[in-house]
Amino acid sequence: MAAPLDSPVLLVDIRRRFPAFELxxxxxxxxxxxxxxxxxxxxxxxxxxxxxxxxxxxxGKIELGIEVFFDTQRNISRPPQKRRIGYVFQSLALFPHxxxxxxxxFGLHQQSESExxxxxxxxxxxxxxxxxxxxxxxxxxGGEKQRVALARSLVTQPKLLLLDEPLTGLDAGLRQSIxxxxxxxxxxxxxxxxxxxxxxxxxxxxxxxxxxxxxGKLGRSGLPHVVLGAPQTVALAQAAGFENLLPARVLxxxxxxxxxxxxxxxxxxxxxxxxxxxxxxQVIVAIRAGDILLATETPHGLSARNIxxxxxxxxxxxxxxxxxxxxxxxxxxxxxxxGAARSLQLATGKTxxxxxxxHSCHLVHQP
Amino acid sequence: xxxxxxxxxxxxxxxxxVLLLAFSLPLAYWLAFTHWRGKFLLESLVALPxxxxxxxxxxxxxxxMGPRGALGRFWQAIFGHPLAFxxxxxxxxxxxxxxxxxxxxxxxxxxxxxxxxxxxAAVVGAGRVRTFIRIILPLAWPGVITALVLSFAHTLxxxxxxxxxxxxxxxxxxxxSIDIYDRAQALDYTGAHQTALLLLLVSFxxxxxxxxxxxxxxxxxxHR
Numbered sequence: 001m002a003a004p005l006d007s008p009v010l011l012v013d014i015r016r017r018f019p020a021f022e023l024x025x026x027x028x029x030x031x032x033x034x035x036x037x038x039x040x041x042x043x044x045x046x047x048x049x050x051x052x053x054x055x056x057x058x059x060g061k062i063e064l065g066i067e068v069f070f071d072t073q074r075n076i077s078r079p080p081q082k083r084r085i086g087y088v089f090q091s092l093a094l095f096p097h098x099x100x101x102x103x104x105x106f107g108l109h110q111q112s113e114s115e116x117x118x119x120x121x122x123x124x125x126x127x128x129x130x131x132x133x134x135x136x137x138x139x140x141x142g143g144e145k146q147r148v149a150l151a152r153s154l155v156t157q158p159k160l161l162l163l164d165e166p167l168t169g170l171d172a173g174l175r176q177s178i179x180x181x182x183x184x185x186x187x188x189x190x191x192x193x194x195x196x197x198x199x200x201x202x203x204x205x206x207x208x209x210x211x212x213x214x215x216g217k218l219g220r221s222g223l224p225h226v227v228l229g230a231p232q233t234v235a236l237a238q239a240a241g242f243e244n245l246l247p248a249r250v251l252x253x254x255x256x257x258x259x260x261x262x263x264x265x266x267x268x269x270x271x272x273x274x275x276x277x278x279x280x281x282q283v284i285v286a287i288r289a290g291d292i293l294l295a296t297e298t299p300h301g302l303s304a305r306n307i308x309x310x311x312x313x314x315x316x317x318x319x320x321x322x323x324x325x326x327x328x329x330x331x332x333x334x335x336x337x338x339g340a341a342r343s344l345q346l347a348t349g350k351t352x353x354x355x356x357x358x359h360s361c362h363l364v365h366q367p
Numbered sequence: 368x369x370x371x372x373x374x375x376x377x378x379x380x381x382x383x384x385v386l387l388l389a390f391s392l393p394l395a396y397w398l399a400f401t402h403w404r405g406k407f408l409l410e411s412l413v414a415l416p417x418x419x420x421x422x423x424x425x426x427x428x429x430x431x432m433g434p435r436g437a438l439g440r441f442w443q444a445i446f447g448h449p450l451a452f453x454x455x456x457x458x459x460x461x462x463x464x465x466x467x468x469x470x471x472x473x474x475x476x477x478x479x480x481x482x483x484x485x486x487x488a489a490v491v492g493a494g495r496v497r498t499f500i501r502i503i504l505p506l507a508w509p510g511v512i513t514a515l516v517l518s519f520a521h522t523l524x525x526x527x528x529x530x531x532x533x534x535x536x537x538x539x540x541x542x543x544s545i546d547i548y549d550r551a552q553a554l555d556y557t558g559a560h561q562t563a564l565l566l567l568l569v570s571f572x573x574x575x576x577x578x579x580x581x582x583x584x585x586x587x588x589x590h591r
Contacts, residue, residue, distance in 0.1 A: 107491025
């Protein structure tokens with residue numbers, strides 16, 4: 001089955017062994033953004049290097065539409081120069097001795113001077129960096145460097161784009177503006193874009209499809225909020241921003257209600273969604289710090305099933321966020337807004353009640 | 368002071384350092400980027416002149432260049448005269464003698480390059496030659512200068528190899544260090560002093576240039 005020429009699909013089915021790690025992955029990447037999400041060391045950059053031809057898989061195949069990049073059975077391995085891929089590295093890898101326009105035009109050496117000129121001007125305009133054309137990379141800000149790296153990768157009109165945490169370290173506004181330019185660029189071309197990150201904020205900004213990589217294996221794939229809303233492993237839960245990972249033991253199943261009760265190792269009990277784990281088995285419960293409600297009086301008349309009494313151990317203000325540690329048997333991390341902290345008069349030593357919905361509790365596995 | 372000896376030494380050093388650079392660039396490129404497991408063997412071979420007494424090196428060079436040596440016979444067959452005790456013989460022996468001083472700074476500077484820059488060049492379609500000329504060479508420039516200057520300086524002051532291979536023929540193989548040795552033997556201390564001091568000053572200036580450009584580049588087989 002050949003994919004239609006106008007929007008080719010990237011097919012990756014590879015295996016690559018390292019002394020302490022193995023990447024093994026089979027997936028089809030459609031046109032548009034696919035976020036490749038995972039903690040560091042999960043194999044994200046290795047995957048991109050294999051697709052780009054910078055690293056040779058031990059076996060398998062990589063195809064973009066009808067073009068075969070790599071196939072061990074047919075003994076095909078196209079060098080990176082012949083794959084027409086745009087690749088923005090995590091370090092960006094701008095050539096330090098060349099100006100912005102020389103960097104951007106580096107891949108256009110086979111074209112005529114006028115054609116080359118025109119493409120450079122267009123690429124600089126697309127990413128709003130015309131005024132930087134004569135500068136060297138050392139004279140650029142972080143966001144400007146990222147724009148130059150993107151322009152250099154896209155000016156050659158690649159058939160596939162690989163982005164390795166290209167917008168890490170930028171504030172949300174700048175990130176959105178670069179992503180907007182990138183979407184604009186891709187709306188006419190519709191090529192697959194693999195966007196590697198371990199940053200939850202970037203996932204939300206990019207949207208579209210998401211796959212998770214865990215220890216070199218494909219975890220889950222689907223829409224970002226579906227996959228990351230219910231992580232299944234500790235590593236993914238950490239990466240997805242679940243601040244509370246609480247070891248617990250299963251006490252009882254209530255199949256009729258679709259829930260089970262667990263005893264936290266530090267003390268206290270929680271009602272969580274029903275899992276396959278047997279009574280007595282060890283589990284880990286993941287809860288976002290922002291999903292826990294705080295009350296300064298005994299709450300009643302709530303639908304939430306988990307109400308735990310505790311004492312504020314510490315309180316730290318971080319910008320628009322107040323981070324609390326509350327000891328309620330186990331120690332919970334809780335985020336509230338500064339306004340909420342003020343009106344509840346939260347302070348160290350104060351008695352509070354934690355309110356947690358059953359479905360804010362996620363069972364995760366230690367792989 | 369002996370002008371002829373100084374001129375000859377400069378001529379030899381210049382010839383050797385330029386030839387050596389041309390030869391060492393591809394060799395250093397290969398050493399820096401190969402994944403071959405046995406490359407340490409070649410590294411050891413290149414580094415040998417650093418530890419061998421020059422007389423040992425010169426002795427083998429003399430044997431190879433002699434009328435019964437492979438190199439000597441080959442030379443005789445092509446040019447019709449023997450190789451030993453000629454300027455060309457001196458150049459060939461000096462190439463071997465100064466090899467590590469050209470190769471090691473080059474390898475060091477190639478290895479210190481960010482590999483991602485080379486990946487970036489490959490991904491946008493640049494072949495090896497273009498990447499070497501446009502990316503590697505400009506960024507490894509201090510290493511190239513260091514290789515050139517160090518092999519020049521090292522050849523300028525060589526003694527043992529020259530004595531073994533070149534003998535002491537004025538204008539052909541009598542270099543500065545041989546000249547100094549001769550004068551000291553003949554108790555002409557004033558002449559020896561002048562030439563020795565000149566060589567000392569020239570060497571110091573050259574090393575100052577190298578370390579002024581980049582003091583990190585020169586260290587034997589770094590980055591392990």
